[in-house]
Amino acid sequence: MKVSFKELGLVNTREMFAKAIKGGYAIPAFNFNNMEQLQAIIQASAETKSPVILQVSKGARNYANQTLLRYMAQGAVEYAKELGWKKPQIVLHLDHGDSYELCKSCVDFGFSSVMIDGSALPYDENVKLTRKVVNYAHKYDVTVEAELGVLAGVEDEVSSEVSHYTKPEEVIDFVKKTKCDSLAISIGTSHGAYKFTPEQCTRDPKTGRLVPPPLAFDVLKAIEKKLPGFPIVLHGSSSVPQEYVDMCNKYGGNLPNAVGIPEEQLRKAAKSAVCKINIDSDSRLAMTAAIRKHLAENPGHFDPRQYLKPAREEMKKMYIHKIVNVLGSNGKAR
Ligand SMILES: [Zn+2]
Numbered sequence: 137m138k139v140s141f142k143e144l145g146l147v148n149t150r151e152m153f154a155k156a157i158k159g160g161y162a163i164p165a166f167n168f169n170n171m172e173q174l175q176a177i178i179q180a181s182a183e184t185k186s187p188v189i190l191q192v193s194k195g196a197r198n199y200a201n202q203t204l205l206r207y208m209a210q211g212a213v214e215y216a217k218e219l220g221w222k223k224p225q226i227v228l229h230l231d232h233g234d235s236y237e238l239c240k241s242c243v244d245f246g247f248s249s250v251m252i253d254g255s256a257l258p259y260d261e262n263v264k265l266t267r268k269v270v271n272y273a274h275k276y277d278v279t280v281e282a283e284l285g286v287l288a289g290v291e292d293e294v295s296s297e298v299s300h301y302t303k304p305e306e307v308i309d310f311v312k313k314t315k316c317d318s319l320a321i322s323i324g325t326s327h328g329a330y331k332f333t334p335e336q337c338t339r340d341p342k343t344g345r346l347v348p349p350p351l352a353f354d355v356l357k358a359i360e361k362k363l364p365g366f367p368i369v370l371h372g373s374s375s376v377p378q379e380y381v382d383m384c385n386k387y388g389g390n391l392p393n394a395v396g397i398p399e400e401q402l403r404k405a406a407k408s409a410v411c412k413i414n415i416d417s418d419s420r421l422a423m424t425a426a427i428r429k430h431l432a433e434n435p436g437h438f439d440p441r442q443y444l445k446p447a448r449e450e451m452k453k454m455y456i457h458k459i460v461n462v463l464g465s466n467g468k469a470r
Contacts, residue, residue, distance in 0.1 A: 140276060141248035145213035146228050148248040148279040152187050153318060153367035153411045161464035162406035165189035165369075166455065167231060167416040169196035172448040173423070174208055175215075178226075180455035182216050184466040187225035189249070189412060193232055206245050225469040229281075231414070239269045243278045251320070255283035259306065266314040274315070281412075284310055285322030287372050304358035311363060318367035318412065321359060323352040325372040329381075329394045329417045337395060345378060346395045351405065360409045368409045374417035375399045375462075377454070383425035387432040394421075399462050406463050413463060419451050426450035 141148065149163070156163055164181075168174045168190055181188040190212065192205050200208075209228040216224035229249040233239040239250045252269040254262035266282040273280045285302030302321040311319060326332065337346040359368065376396025384391050402413060426447040430437070437443060460466045 138244045139246045141228065141246050141278065144210045144228075144246050145224070145226075146209070146246070146248040147225050148277060149189070149227055149229075149281075149367070149412070150279055150317060152225060152227065155468065156411035156465070157365055157367060157409055159464075159468065160407045161468065162370075162411050162413045163187050163189055163227075163465055164455070164459055164463050165191050165229065165231075165412050165414045166419060167191040167193060167196065167414070168208075168419075169193075169200045169205070171208070172444050173419055173451060174212055176419075176448050176451035177455055178212050178216050179219065180452050180459060181226075181469075182219040182221040182224070184456055184459045185221065185468070185470050186459045186463075186465040187227075187469040188465075189227040189229050191229050191231040191414065191416075192247075193230075194234065194238065196231075202241075202245065206247075210246070221469075223469065233269070236265065236268050236272070239280075240272055243273050243276050247278065249279045249281065251281040251283070253283045253320075255286050255320075255322075259310075263310060263313050266310075266316055270315045270317075279317040281318045281320055281369055282310070282314055282316035283320040283322075283371075287322050287326055301352055301355050302359060304355060304362055307359050307362050311366060318369050319363075320369040320371050321356070323355045323370075324349065325351065325370050325397055327372040327417075329374070329376050329391065329396070329421060331372065331374075331376070331397065332395055334393050346393060348395050348397065351397065351401050353404070356405065356408060356410070363409070366409065367411045369412040369414070370402070370405060370410050371414045373397050373402055373413045374415050374421075375402065376417060376421065380418070380421040380425040384421065384428055387425075387428035389424070389428055402462050403464070415458060418454055418458070422450045422454045423447045 230242040232253045254265040270280045286300045332348045374396045381394045427443045430443040
């Protein structure tokens with residue numbers, strides 16, 4: 137049975153991105169695969185009145201079940217209203233779709249936005265696959281994110297050892313031929329909690345912590361110049377807060393040299409044509425850190441609600457921080 141996202145109370149990204157570019161902020165794209173994450177995302181978005189993109193990866197669909205996730209997103213719209221958010225602006229987005237069939241199935245299933253990631257394919261094949269997905273999605277007013285350039289790191293089943301920056305000279309041709317609605321680019325962000333090897337980083341002499349190489353803002357600028365006003369997406373943009381890494385390590389974890397993208401750089405990117413910033417690892421870290429701490433301090437607890445409640449609180453705090461201090465999207469969906 138096919139269902140349109142409009143029946144579910146969701147919106148696509150078109151208007152959201154247009155406003156974000158004009159307003160100099162970015163929309164948060166948070167991945168979810170369980171109830172506590174979704175509750176934290178919706179509570180944070182409702183409280184700050186921020187538009188939000190709920191992202192589901194292929195791995196999340198395999199983990200949680202595609203039908204369940206779809207109804208959870210539908211429930212999220214109603215939950216947001218219950219929290220007093222009169223006009224929730226919520227997108228349900230497929231993260232890293234790897235085939236036409238998967239994208240089509242999500243469109244048919246009520247997603248309002250899909251990503252087709254053909255970035256690992258030769259250029260012409262990427263164009264062809266993306267165009268095919270766009271043709272289908274646009275029939276149902278579903279927006280499509282495509283990708284040019286390869287990110288390093290691991291995210292679910294997406295992995296690459298090295299990154300290749302997006303070539304600014306290719307973007308006009310790609311967007312014209314595919315008619316995609318937004319473009320994920322590679323300017324030095326990376327998937328996962330280990331974005332850079334210690335060799336790629338320098339060390340802060342005061343704290344001894346790793347300092348990652350800066351993002352390639354010159355490449356971003358060149359792309360913006362070629363495609364003025366066109367929505368740009370940054371993947372792999374968790375900042376891997378050291379407080380969570382430290383909390384994990386203090387309470388039995390082992391995450392040596394985990395490092396992310398500094399928030400000042402993301403803030404700078406959000407003020408440009410970058411209008412969607414993907415954050416997944418930070419939520420995983422916040423949740424795990426809070427659970428580890430709670431269980432270490434309360435060895436007698438075995439009711440999941442006892443440790444998932446502080447985990448949910450910690451994620452919510454982190455989401456609000458991102459919305460207000462990094463993306464600047466608070467108050468943009470009143
Ligand atoms: Zn990604």
